[in-house]
Amino acid sequence: MSLIQPQSDAPRPNPPGIDGGQALSQAQTQFFIPATASLHERRPRTLKYGDSFAVFDHSGDAISGPGSPEGLYHRDTRHLSHLYLTVNGTRPILLSSALRDDNAMLTCDLTNPDFPGEDGRVAVEHDLIHIRRTRFLWKDGVYERITIRNFDTETHRISIGLQFAADFADLFEIRGMTRLRKGGMRAPRIGRSDVLLGYLGRDDRERHTHLHFDPVPAELTESQARFDVTVAPGTRCALFVRICCDRAEAGDPLPKQFLKSLREAMHALRAARQRGATIRSSNDLFNEVARRSVADISMLSTDTEFGPYPYAGIPWFSTVFGRDAIITALETLWMDPAISRGVLGYLAAHQATTFDPAADAEPGKILHEVRHGEMAELGEVPFRHYYGSIDATPLFVMLAGAYLERTGDAAFLSGIMPHIEAALGWIDTNGDRDGDGFVEYGRLTDQGLQNQGWKDSHDSIFHADGSIARGPIALAEVQAYVYRAWRAASALYGALGDETRALDYQARADQLRDRFDQVFFDAALGTYVLALDGEKRPCRVRSSNAGHVLYTGLAKEERAEAVVRTLMAPASFSGWGVRTIASTEKRYNPMSYHNGSIWPHDNALIAAGFSRYGYQREAAQIFEGLFGAATYVDMMRLPELFCGFPRRRSQGPTFYPVACSPQAWSAAAPLALIQSSLGMRFDSDAGQLYLHEPALPEFLQKLTINGIRIGTARIDIAFERMHEHVVVKPLCRDNNVRIVTVA
Numbered sequence: 001m002s003l004i005q006p007q008s009d010a011p012r013p014n015p016p017g018i019d020g021g022q023a024l025s026q027a028q029t030q031f032f033i034p035a036t037a038s039l040h041e042r043r044p045r046t047l048k049y050g051d052s053f054a055v056f057d058h059s060g061d062a063i064s065g066p067g068s069p070e071g072l073y074h075r076d077t078r079h080l081s082h083l084y085l086t087v088n089g090t091r092p093i094l095l096s097s098a099l100r101d102d103n104a105m106l107t108c109d110l111t112n113p114d115f116p117g118e119d120g121r122v123a124v125e126h127d128l129i130h131i132r133r134t135r136f137l138w139k140d141g142v143y144e145r146i147t148i149r150n151f152d153t154e155t156h157r158i159s160i161g162l163q164f165a166a167d168f169a170d171l172f173e174i175r176g177m178t179r180l181r182k183g184g185m186r187a188p189r190i191g192r193s194d195v196l197l198g199y200l201g202r203d204d205r206e207r208h209t210h211l212h213f214d215p216v217p218a219e220l221t222e223s224q225a226r227f228d229v230t231v232a233p234g235t236r237c238a239l240f241v242r243i244c245c246d247r248a249e250a251g252d253p254l255p256k257q258f259l260k261s262l263r264e265a266m267h268a269l270r271a272a273r274q275r276g277a278t279i280r281s282s283n284d285l286f287n288e289v290a291r292r293s294v295a296d297i298s299m300l301s302t303d304t305e306f307g308p309y310p311y312a313g314i315p316w317f318s319t320v321f322g323r324d325a326i327i328t329a330l331e332t333l334w335m336d337p338a339i340s341r342g343v344l345g346y347l348a349a350h351q352a353t354t355f356d357p358a359a360d361a362e363p364g365k366i367l368h369e370v371r372h373g374e375m376a377e378l379g380e381v382p383f384r385h386y387y388g389s390i391d392a393t394p395l396f397v398m399l400a401g402a403y404l405e406r407t408g409d410a411a412f413l414s415g416i417m418p419h420i421e422a423a424l425g426w427i428d429t430n431g432d433r434d435g436d437g438f439v440e441y442g443r444l445t446d447q448g449l450q451n452q453g454w455k456d457s458h459d460s461i462f463h464a465d466g467s468i469a470r471g472p473i474a475l476a477e478v479q480a481y482v483y484r485a486w487r488a489a490s491a492l493y494g495a496l497g498d499e500t501r502a503l504d505y506q507a508r509a510d511q512l513r514d515r516f517d518q519v520f521f522d523a524a525l526g527t528y529v530l531a532l533d534g535e536k537r538p539c540r541v542r543s544s545n546a547g548h549v550l551y552t553g554l555a556k557e558e559r560a561e562a563v564v565r566t567l568m569a570p571a572s573f574s575g576w577g578v579r580t581i582a583s584t585e586k587r588y589n590p591m592s593y594h595n596g597s598i599w600p601h602d603n604a605l606i607a608a609g610f611s612r613y614g615y616q617r618e619a620a621q622i623f624e625g626l627f628g629a630a631t632y633v634d635m636m637r638l639p640e641l642f643c644g645f646p647r648r649r650s651q652g653p654t655f656y657p658v659a660c661s662p663q664a665w666s667a668a669a670p671l672a673l674i675q676s677s678l679g680m681r682f683d684s685d686a687g688q689l690y691l692h693e694p695a696l697p698e699f700l701q702k703l704t705i706n707g708i709r710i711g712t713a714r715i716d717i718a719f720e721r722m723h724e725h726v727v728v729k730p731l732c733r734d735n736n737v738r739i740v741t742v743a
Contacts, residue, residue, distance in 0.1 A: 043634050044070065045099060045106050046314045046662065047137035048299050049265065051075050051372070052245060053318045054142055058097035060108035060133040061085060064165060069174055069315040072209075074140050074245035076319065076373030078174060079209040082165035083243075085133070085146070087158060088115050092131055099635065101291050102273065103299040104266045108133040128152040129231070138261040141244035145258055148229060149236035160227040160239060166209040168199035170373040172381050175316060183374070188222035195222060203377040207246060214240040214254035272298035272308065276336030277709070279674065282702040286627060288636045289670055296637065296667035297332060297339075306349065307342025313640055313660030320370040322347055322392035323454060324665050326399050327601055331668035333399075333406050334675045334682070335708070340403045341412060347396055348419035352387050357444035360388035360452075364426030366396045368452075381447075388448040389456075390441035393423045393431065394481035398552070401488020408684030408711065410495045417496070424489055427482055433472060437515055438532065439482050440472035453478060454602075455545075455580065459587060460594040461531050464540040466586030469533040476520055476528045477548035483512050484552040517556050520549075527566040528555075530581075542566055542582035544602050550609025560613040567606060568618050575647025576625045577603040583644070590644035590654070597656060600626055600638045601665035604672040611676040611692070620697040623673040627699060629653045630670070638666045674703070678719065678726075679742070684710055691728060692742045696721040704731070713737040 047054045052074045056062055062070035064082035072080035085092065092110035099106050110131040117123030128151050135144040150156055173179055186198030186206070194212040201207065211225075219226040229237050240254035251257055279290045300318075301308040311317070312324040326347075329340040350370070352361040359382060360368075368389035376384040400420055404413055413420070431439040441452040450458050453475045461469045486509040494502040520528045522538065528546040529538040546563050549555045555563060566572065571582040574590075577598040581588055590596040603622050610619040625647070630638050632652025640663040643654035674680075679692030687710055696703060696719060703719045713734035720727045728741055 044315075045097060047099075047103070047106060047135070047142070048311075048314060048318060049137045049139060049268075050302050051319075052137060052140045053314050054080075054137055055315050056083075056106065056135075058108065059085070059092070059094050059110060060097070060106065060135060060144075064167070072142055072243060072245065073171065073315070073318070076171045076371050076376065077207055077245075078169045078171070079166055079207065079245040080142075080164065080243055081167040081169065082163065084161075084163040085110075085131075086161040086163070087112055087129065087131065089159065089161065090115075093126065101288075101295060102266070102269050103295045104269050105134060105136045105262070108135075124152070124156060129156065129158065136262055136265050138265040140246065141242055143258050143261050144241040144243075145255075146239040146241070147236055148231055148238075150231035150233055153233050155230060155232045157228065157230045160229060162213075162225045162241065163223060164195075164211060164225075164243075165223055166197040166199070168201075168207050168209075170375040171316070171371075172373065172375050177375070177381070179375070179380070190220060190222060192216050193220070195220065195225075197222070201374040201377075203374050205374070205377070210242075210244045210247060212242045212244075212254060269295070269298050272301060275338055276332070277334075277705055277707040279335075279671075280704045280706070281700050283699050285631055285636070286670075286700060289627060289630045289638075292636050293638075293667045293670050296662035297328070297664060300662060300664045300667070301339065301342075304342060304346050306345030308339050309342050309346050310339060310664040312665075313663035316658075316660055317663075319372075320346070320350075320367065322367040322369070323389050323395060326392065326395040327605070328664040328668045329399055330402060331601070331604055331665065331672035333402055334680055335671060335705075337403065337407050337409075337709075340399055340406070341409070344396070344400055344403060344412075344416060347392075348416040350385065351419050351422060353422075356387075358382060358447070359384070359386050360444045360448045361385070362387070362426060362430040362444075364393065364422035364424075365430070366392040366423060368392055368449075382445060386448070388443060388452050390431070390439065390452040390475065391454065391478050391481055393426050394439070394478065394485040396420075397423050397427075397485035397488050398481055401484070401491050404488075404491055404495060406682050406684060413492060414496060417492070420489070420492065424485070427485065431482075436474075436536070437512065438474040438519075439478050440474040440532070440534075441478075442472040442534075455594040457592070457594045460580075461533075461539060462541065462587055463533070463537070464586065469531060469539050471534045473534065474532040475545065476530060476543075477545045479512065479516050479520070480549045480552040480554040483509050483516070483554040486512065487553075513554055513556065516549075516554060517559065521559055523562075525566070526562045528559075528563065541585050542572060543585075544572070544578050544580050544599075544606060547578065547602070547606030547609050550613055551605045552609075553612055555609075555613070557613070560615070564610060564613070564615050564618055568621065570646075573621070574598060574625075574644050576629045576642070576653045577622060578606050579644040591656070593641070593656075596644040597641045598629075598644050598653070599641045599666070600669035601663075604665075604669035604676070607673055607676045611679055614693065616677070616679065616693050616695040619673075619676050620695055623677055623697045624699060626669060626673065627697070633661075637661055638669060639663060640666055674705075682710060686738075687711065687713065687736050688738045688740055689715060690740045690742060694719060694726040694728060694741065696726055706731075710737055715739070 044055045054072045055070045062083040071078045095109040097108045111127050112129040114122045114126045115124035130149045132147045183201040189196040193216045197209045199207045217225040218228045301310045310328045312321040325343045329343045352365040365387045369383045369386045371383040375381050486505045490502045490505040530541040530543045531539045571584045588596045607619040607622040639661040640659040645654045678694040681690040706716045708715045715733045716731040718729040
């Protein structure tokens, strides 16, 4: 993802080719997100469908102001920047606010404060009028029903006000970039029951927000709707609002639209959840964590012509990201292979075919990020179709191999094989730019990301003395992804009957294993170095990247114990998870983005690496740490990251102020940890499910998984922990599927 930095970082110069006095946009550091307000403090309520998402506060409002991410967004533009409900001119009192477990609907319960009379005394006491806001997002619009119920013994005439505004700000403006030139607002069009707000961007594209109300408001202006309702004792009335992006058709009456669209939205989410396996355990808290994980992945996944594609996270990254989607797909492959197929299909179709330095594009390279906003269209940010990640390309091939192993779907993979071969070609040529056998990065444009691994902060790659490494940089985990990509290529060519290429890629993987071990393993550190800089000097830093080496199987067996011991030492393992770098390193800062924080997806991959090498107990410790953290988080939802402070008894983790939540690869982490704990592997050709030394963490006594599919077959399995062992009980399986437990 694009870099996130604290606001206090020093300004960076304008990119080459843009005069400082005439720059169209300025960023204080490279595509940073200003920490002027904590998202955790706001605890926003988020909704998403397709290319739209919305962020509201607990009362259901979107409060505009500096640093506020609240509002309704569509394709990287904020179409609603302010929404504020009042009752008799005052803000109602919040009673409760909750998202449904499936993320389909937000419900906010409110009540009236004391209403003063003309003589200054209380005319209507508080807590007599109940207001329920029921809201959901469907396609490119927000639908809301406001129900007012009178619990008093007297009839009351109540004025309901809705203030609104649309700033049509580009997401990168909201993230902290200053634009010196913008487009212009269109004159609003006001009808009897609707308002159309518009903006003409500098990209010559018009963007609109259409607000429609039912019943007809008593007063309607370009910024407010007012309803005067009379509510008798014990009765209720309802108001309906629809706020749509870039469309303004009338359609059915709003009450009918509301109910019809709600049914369709809930059906779509239910269908996505039912596509994969389901999980149930003896721990009710873990059941909530698992339900929220599945619901978040379903919500974040956008249907494309190729299948479901998980967008990275809300609010900053609700779009296509290559790396994030691939890792999310890998985490969920065991339970829902359709996500992997959708990701592979989309990324193959959008693979780079030409050189474009402004987009860091080279033939065969896989997407990093796609943006649709005005700033991307104008080139003020390079992310319209941006390829500046070093790892997405080998990860793409790696996912293809994992998908083959999981599903045996050689026919689909045969169809995208030209794209896989192009990716393999990029690894050999532009990926290994100096021909030393390792893949390294160096951006092609000063506007691009400086660091292009998953730790893409400007200061995330450094030497033991704290000095910043200069490129081209060869990251440890990228070599691991290349190793697994070559192993995947061997399996793919084998499945297609090309034994010569299959043997060639297997030999190349074996050679890389030996070469990597010689150059990257540091016995004094007890682990692999973080990276090699442009002069091939090792960055002797203890980092979580080494866990990815275990994840792919690149590490030699004799190195695994030392790496596991280093990662689980107190300097690295905080009790909540493994830190991105150890607390003994020069640039360690537990409040930083990449230099001491804890990322759930990172830990899920590390735990999978532990499991691969037989360290189930340590994998269970990571599982317990992340589960414990989730129990302290609002809605049991693991955020993008949290701070790396040590775990303290009876206290939760320390939150990172601008972490995305939900975030796809974080949501998938608990699901990946289940697979790691059970040592679950698949042989689709043989119709076998392997369980290598299955284990359950202490917080799980029993676990049931229903609907694991191997080909057209289905398996339901129950697991029960008995002291140090796990008993496996098949509940339902087709006759042509075998479960093999390996001790």
